[in-house]
Amino acid sequence: MINLTDLDPTGSGLIGSLTEGLTEGLTEGLTEAMPIKAIPIKLANPLYYPAAVLLAAVILIGGVRVLRLSAWLMLPVAGAIATLGAAALRAREPDFLNLGNPVLEQELLQVQAQARGLAERAEVLRVEATRRLLTEMHQVELLGAVQYACDRTQELPSKIARLAQRLQGTDSLLSMVELEQQLVIVESQIQTSTGAAQQSHQQLADSLRRNIELARQGQDARQAQVISLSTQILDAAGVLQSLQNKLCTADLTNAKDTGELQLLSEDFKELQKNVDVLVMR
Secondary structure (H helix, E strand, O other): OOOHHHHOOOOOOHHHHHHHHHHHHHHHHHHHHOOHHHOOOOOOOHHHOHHHHHHHHHHHHHHHHHOOOOHHHHHHHHHHHHHHHHHHHHHHOOOOOOOOOHHHHHHHHHHHHHHHHHHHHHHHHHHHHHHHHOOOHHHHHHHHHHHHHHHHHHOHHHHHHHHHHHOOOOOOOOOHHHHHHHHHHHHHHHHOOOHHHHHHHHHHHHHHHHHHHHHHOOOOOHHHHHHHHHHHHHHHHHHHHHHHHHHHHOOOOOHHHHHHHHHHHHHHHHHHHHHHHHHOO
16 A cells, blocks of 8 residues: 655655656756757657657556556646657757758758658558548558559658768768769669659659759769759659549449559659659669
């Protein structure tokens, strides 16, 4: 049975000991992760840091099941631990942007936001496609194509984050060799595509040639490359919106409508190839 003194957070009972231990542990972790000069602490969404959520869950269950404490008491404690833990883990991560070019940093932040928005819209499309196409056995191939495209889109924010890391530092200027490798890939895609997909590949090839010329002149081609990436993401967002609109209105028993859906999904996949080229190592 728990005494009333155990519930005093300032005393030497269970809550007091728990509070003191958590405070010391989190303070030590935050101090190690962020020197005092790094204050103010930047809060982070705990859902992006599973370790912080797991720690909070363990403490919540331990407090309620083992120590027999009130859930009303432990819930805010667990919430605080998850939030502070996420902040500590985020502080251990390197700065997302350290490019030595404010304009480039702003462009890359915008691209990152575009990528997250596209990933969210792709998830909406996946749900809608599954709802409409799953019951149509003759549309399994189309459903698979749409789901695959959505899966690839979900990976885009993490790819942009890796690109940002590559662009950091004084030795991060894009080399002509890297740009020329990208151009070779895109030119091969031009030869194997038709219609709107071929046009998008051609536009990217033209952008890469301009970026190669910048690099040849000794200029920083990173900003032009990021702008090219932004253009491709915006184009992909437009095709994705068209695909979603068509999916909502299409007669799935009509060959013309299903054919248009298939073409849109192919166009979307080709634009994803362009994005992959720009973020490739």
